[in-house]
Amino acid sequence: MDFEHSPKVQDLRRRLLAFMDEHIYPNEKRHAQEAHASFMNAERTGGPYTGLPLMEELKRKARAAGLWNLFLPEDEHGAGLTNLEYAPLCEIMGRRYWSAEAFNCSAPDTGNTEVIARYGNEAQKARWLQPLLDGEIRSSFAMTEPAVASSDATNIETRIRRDGDDYVIDGRKWYITGAMNERCKLFILMGKTDPDNLDRHRQQSMIIVPRDTPGITVVRDMALVNHYDAPFGHPEVIFDNVRVPASNLLLGEGRGFEIAQGRLGPGRIHHCMRMIGMAESALEMMCERAVSRVAFGKPLSDQGVWRERIARGRMLIDQTRWMVLHAAWRMDTVGNKVAAKEIAMIKVIAPNNCIQVIDDAMQAFGAMGLSQDTLLVNFWAYARHLRVADGPDEVHTNAVAKQELGPYRAKVA
Incomplete structure (x- = not known):
């Protein structure tokens, strides 16, 4: 095991530290003010959390500085770093809990981007991958449910039922990070396509659900230790007879x-x-x-x-x-x-x-x-x-x- 930083990582680390000193730490107060304003606006209007002007400014600067999509190992989309190489950079971004988005390296978008890049078909990639890579949209990962012990994912009750050329989704999810944000445009949802399969790990599938599909209702934002995490949120979401094309399924039935x-x-x-x-x-x-x-x-x-x-x-x-x-x-x-x-x-x-x-x-x-x-x-x-x-x-x-x-x-x- 050799944990010494490569010249490439040393250079990225130096530039990232400089960016944090110049742009992240001095803007802590502004970030807090804009996040509070986003929360208050959503409270007044009952609408989604609005994006933060500061974050859009920071994202442009980070991309111009070459500090963008550092999490992706694929050279054609990201920095081409291994997990070991990414670790010291991710740690630096973590020094402020909100700063990873400035580098397009925040959850759940990182995981969702990797899922579409690795498992998505060409049509799915064409529609969703580039906007995520560009930081133009955000996404959510809809897995956890309030009615069952989701620590055992085989308990998931949300149904994904085939109906002709579509799948119909019914279920309730919660603590769905990012889904309160106005820029959240898609869910990657896990549910059961084959609940009677004797292999409990082949009952589930994952499917891409556009955020504006009829039948999706955001019930409420869920507090995280009594803290409402604007502008992302972790809401409870109902999927009621939500119909999406069968081509939105990822990889195939039973492969969730x-x-x-x-x-x-x-x-x-x-x-x-x-x-x-x-x-x-x-x-x-x-x-x-x-x-x-x-x-x-x-x-x-x-x-x-x-x-x-x-x-x-x-x-x-x-x-x-x-x-x-x-x-x-x-x-x-x-x-x-x-x-x-x-x-x-x-x-x-x-x-x-x-x-x-x-x-x-x-x-x-x-x-x-x-x-x-x-x-x-x-x-x-x-x-x-x-x-x-x-x-x-x-x-x-x-x-x-x-x-x-x-x-x-x-x-x-």
Whole structure:
């Protein structure tokens, strides 16, 4: 294993850091103001969240700087980076939870773009791929449902029924990230085309559903730890007799799980990469607070408990980073399927380790750490949601245990 950055990555990293210093950090206040205005407008009108003028400006600048679609390994569409090469760049973008969109590297668009690029037919690519690559539209991934335990995706109840040249979709989804935004133009939806198939992993399919198709109703936005994430949102969505052409099906009936495994591996590790960046920012804030804040006659940095927490933060972040890099290296060398254990491990380790760092930083700021005056609450909400998103801790822990126990069970079989 060689985790040294290649000259190409070193150059991209240098340029990305400079972009963050020049364009992202100085615009934090403006971003917060525009996001709040988008939320208030949607509250007043009952309509979707509007896009942010700042983000459109940043996207033009990032594209001009050659910092665009860095997540895509395909040279013809993206930067041609491996997972290992992308990791330090994704971490930098994660230092501000909202900045990845400026580089067209934000979820769920990254995963959806990869799905269409890898599994879509030529007509699907012609209609949807280039607008996503250009950052002109946004998308959503409709999988989670409120009525069933979606941690076991075989429970999904949404039906995709063939009717002549169309498929008809009926179901209810929620926490569908991005679907509140006015620029969301499509869903990639997972549902059952063959619910009676004895192979429970061949019952599901994925299909592209244009956002403006009749029968789609956004019921409400769902709060994320009591935070409404404008301008993206995570709404509850009803699909009632939604009719789309049969040609919108991805790859074929019964292949939804196959697509999901190809999509969720990179998606999970990208979340973990971004999470490290947030934890680094939280540790920086904690250190700055510790040397400037005086309590009981001396700076926090001179008090043993805070030194312990700062040291713990560095150790937790570095543990997480090396585990993520190892998982990325495994994905690049043996493939996502073989690297499933490593992906599962970092999906548990990253949010739990980083939550601890962020929580300690919040404690250092006292009441301020719980307020809107720092980004720590946003970081904490992102980290906490990641213990559930893309599969909860329990599912991934169970998967790791199964692989560890496999050889021992074989001996006694």
